[in-house]
Amino acid sequence: MEVEARARASDDLSVSPYDPLVIEAVKEALSFVGGKGASVEVSSNIPAGWGLKSSSAVANAVILAVVSAYNRRIGLIEATKLSVRAARRAGVTITGAMDDASASMLGGLTVTDNSKDQLIMRIPLPELDVAILLPSWESSRPKSTIDASRLRKYSEITDSLIEILPSRIWEAMTLNGLLYSRILGYKDDLALRAIELGALGASLSGTGPAIAAVCRDCSDVIDYWSGFGKVMRSRITNNPAKIS
Structure with missing residues (x-):
């Protein structure tokens, strides 16, 4: 995008x-x-x-x-x-x-x-398919309501995920997303379901509430997620920003 x-x-x-x-x-x-x-x-x-x-x-x-x-x-x-x-x-x-x-x-x-x-x-990535869900039951959350000090208490855990890079990128993505979903009070079942449907990695995006899944082909994930909100389809890019 x-x-x-x-x-x-x-x-x-x-x-x-x-x-x-x-x-x-x-x-x-x-x-x-x-x-x-x-x-x-x-x-x-x-x-x-x-x-x-x-x-x-x-x-x-x-x-x-x-x-x-x-x-x-x-x-x-x-x-x-x-x-x-x-x-x-x-x-x-x-x-x-x-x-x-x-x-x-x-x-x-x-x-x-x-x-x-x-x-x-x-790390350059394979230019894979990406599904992004904007869940219908979640509204965007003002950043002022997020307790940054609470997030920092988990920093050692999230920092440890760097140790499995670059060989296990999608596992790091999924584990990071599951942790932050729990910390921030979001459901993680749709990310886990995406993994079951073939996603390489699935995660809360940033501080949410959007969820992203990376796949070789996201069609099955998109079909399933479409019942839970608006689903967008994109692709990973390795292209840097450019001036034209």
Whole structure:
């Protein structure tokens, strides 16, 4: 799924549609280029508020668009760090955002140290089928209701999953999702059912409530999940963000 941002240099700051995160991302980019302002338009086909990392993708796109509008260059990792700072200032991240931002910026699987805004590894993935369920009984949960201190109590367990990478990516995905589902109070039966239907990995996406399953062919999972909410179909990509 894609996000596109268009920007032009100007003397003031305007964004469409209005979003505090986009404002913060523009400010970060303007600070980098030494610019006065920018006019920015953003379009996205990623549903917002479901744990699908739309915020990170939007901030990434805006950073790259504004820097490009000033005819400047920026490395993707450096742009990612600006994106993370914008997300923190806008209050749209619980875990630190470097993991989400680097994945959407670089493609593939990324492993990060969010406390240091550091990329530990990037692993290209097979471009497999992905099913995404937006469950009908769950509404998007404001991030302010999530207790970050409680999540940190399980950090040693989740960090240990890095040890089985890169050979057991989908097992790490599933185990991580089962743990966070339990911590955050979500049902995990649909993720487990996806595994039974042939998914390589299935997990709560971010802090939810969306659920994702990675498959060689997600048709059976999609058929089953369609009775529980809106199901979207996508694919893994290893392509990094680009400026056109």
